[in-house]
Amino acid sequence: MLLTISSTAGKATDLGFLLHKHPEKAQTFDVSGGSAHVFYPEATDHRCTVALLLEVDPVALVRGRRPGGTDGFSLTQYVNDRPYAASSMLAVALGKVFRTAMAGRCDLRPELPEQRLPLEICVPVLPCRGGADVARQMFEPLGWAVDARPVPLDPRMPEWGDSRYVELRLTGEVRLSEALNHLYVLLPVLDNAKHYWVSPDEVDKLIRAGEGWLGAHPAREVITRRYLAHRGELVSTAVGRLAERDDAEPEVLDNAVPDPALADGEEAEPKVSLALQRRGAVLAALRGAGAARVVDLGCGEGALLRDLLADANFREVLGVDVSHRALEFAARKLRLDRMPDRQRERLTLLQSSLTYRDDRLRGYDAVVLMEVIEHVDPPRIGALASTVFGYARPTTVVVTTPNVEYNVRYEDLPAGTMRHRDHRFEWTRAQFREWADGVAATHGYGVRYLPVGPEDPELGPPTQMAVFSVVGA
Template sequence: MLLTITTTHAPATDLGFLLMKHPERVLERPLPFGKSLVFYPEAKAERTTAALLVEVDPVALSRAPAGGEAGTLEPYVNDRPYASGSFLAVALRDAFGTAMTGQSRDRPDLAATPLPLILELPCVAARGQPDLPARLFEPLGYEVEVTPLPLDPQFPEWGERPYVQLTLRGTVRVAEALRHLYVLLPVLDGKKHYFISDDEVEKLLRHGQGWLEAHPDRDLITARYLRFRGLVTQARARLTVPDEPGTAEPGLAEPPESGELPPPPRLHDERLDAVARLLEQSGARRVLDLGCGEGKLLRRLLKVGQFRELVGVDLSARSLEIAADKLHLQERPELRERVKLLHGSLAYPDSRLKGFDAAALVEVIEHLEPHRLATLTQNVLGFARPGTLVVTTPNREYNATFEEPRTLRHADHRFEWTRAEFQTWAQAAAEGYGYTVAFHDLGEVHPEYGPITQLALFSLAQA
């Protein structure tokens, strides 16, 4: 990852005093996941550029201790270990921590002065709506230039990847620019590479002081930075500027417990109730909830005596902790034989998932990078082979009915399918692995665009 900071302030070489890094030296700093280099590609009185280059070491990444910014959350099973915005933000604070305080020993007056700056990131993760970078940075006074990056320049027809070239131009204090980047780079990505704990609230409020309170999309920023409902609630309670109607993006103001951005509450309950009903009708006794989040489906299934063994699987250790708490597994030891929570990834075959009567993938597949879907299909239908599989996912066509139509319904979705696309995938998967498949509509059904949520019910064909 690369970040350059350029100024034309006269003399431009004063940038070195504000960043506390000498233009004639190269500074190398070790990081738990690799190393960073700070250097100056150009240092002239008319124009000076400082560069921060971050190199990730995969071996160091997997060996880093868990917890806090020092380590990844799941070093061996995480199929998205390179949260580039999060890595760059950590390296930014490590390299320019003193500059972020807004103090300069040699140029105190200059540190308090807005300077003409150009911030360039040749490649940065921007997962969400195309206007997300502008929504985040333009209210802070930047001119925003975004260039989407293709999956492969030689094959533009393959489409774009969730990375962009981002250029920000504005007249701001250097310390403010660094704090903006520190908070908003992980928000752009929507993920972090480390465990999100209570001290993240303090971090957000400290570095967001003076600009986050009045930002028109502060709810969106808070939700994507903290992800978990309890932490988001803490942060909002301490932000002093009252909410203004209409400033938050629909559906993004209140993230549910799993960290996913919420659909309408009634739809969410209707979807889970429908899945629970189909699992009960299948006659299953042993059920997998794949991508169980905080256990909302498991709590419904636990009320049905038919289900004798319930297993939830999720990549997020934090979500599993919350699920265990809400299922009261500590207070009710008699449930521990009936309910189990497993930390794992569907990107890998897992022998613990074999032999179950039924499984559910509720609003999971759209969170995967499209090229990983074949692996998940193989691992679930080809390797685990439950007798019944229930899959739900948004219907992209229905998005046209929203007051503000969007290509993707939620910022964390990697893709969404039309009805035809979903049925094509499901029928091919069923034929490839010996299943039959039926389709159901969930929620409101539009006469032209179909249901808000679509469901596929896979049944293992009898030999």
């Protein structure tokens, strides 16, 4: 199987620096099931092309495999398209051979990775479940011009029609690291199959390779399912991890929204992201309540946990998430293994559900649900309220959620769609207040409402926040 990448930049041979592969040298790398060859069919100042040729040994792929399984002793283990068609095997080779380039590193020429290059990528034979339209749906939102031509079953027999393969050609001005990560994720996605066991580590690989583009991709759910081989538990974890980056999507959108409080001609101050404003509002509410022991329910990657630990007034911090992988990622981001002992003693990470009673959540001063409730299926909202307000029953509960009325201010958000694909709903201000007032009355809390972000006179703020306090506390 073959993949070529061509550059027509001012000095095209700079491609060799970026890839850490010299144009005058052919190289071979051992990979699972075969060998990967890297060479340059052309290398001039005006055009430079690198080729990755993956030579697959189909016998080596099944050597040592135990009998049984879906293939068993089938001849298809030895006679298949793996040596000829781009697939997850090519993506694996891409990740091994060009690992440093994918990470955007070039020590000899550190300015190069940030440059957008005129690139042309060609994959002569690519399995594409769903046809050429699917290839366009995957790559066009990333800025590529896509030429996906179906490969006929037999050119001599046109009446047989097209095969499931396409010849894919991509052109565009893209950073090389971004281009490599697009290919790494989307080649197996288009094939809709992986030729190796999909373990939980694949979630980390997807999140890492999708950094900066997957979260906003309109086909993100399809990409996630296909990349993770439709394994439900892994898909749920990945969706949760992406949902925890929900802050990133509204931040980008919010930067494009004019502050309605500004007069005509008045210059705006430097933007503070909506996510940062949200965390600041939550921290202010907790400080105002005098909370010292705080639970962050649905803590995700730990953005709020970091802020809580930075304030010594929060003596005990509990981060809770239903996803074990998300907690592992939070531990890495917080550098738990390098954290000073006194700070480490203040933090506990706990896997637990938001909708089931857990004795470990009782006895805390405050519970925070920051951009969490909208990810819960509506039939489970009652169970969440019973768990938090009825059973755990902290003195203070802080809840933030998007204000759907404000969505029209986001120019990049199509009408009628929600801010995040994992949102089960988004409430108006009236709906949020109706729910919060009902919960407060049922469980003996008072509630007050605060805006977060630039408040529109007609539509309200982008984020709405409710602070609940036990009556008589």
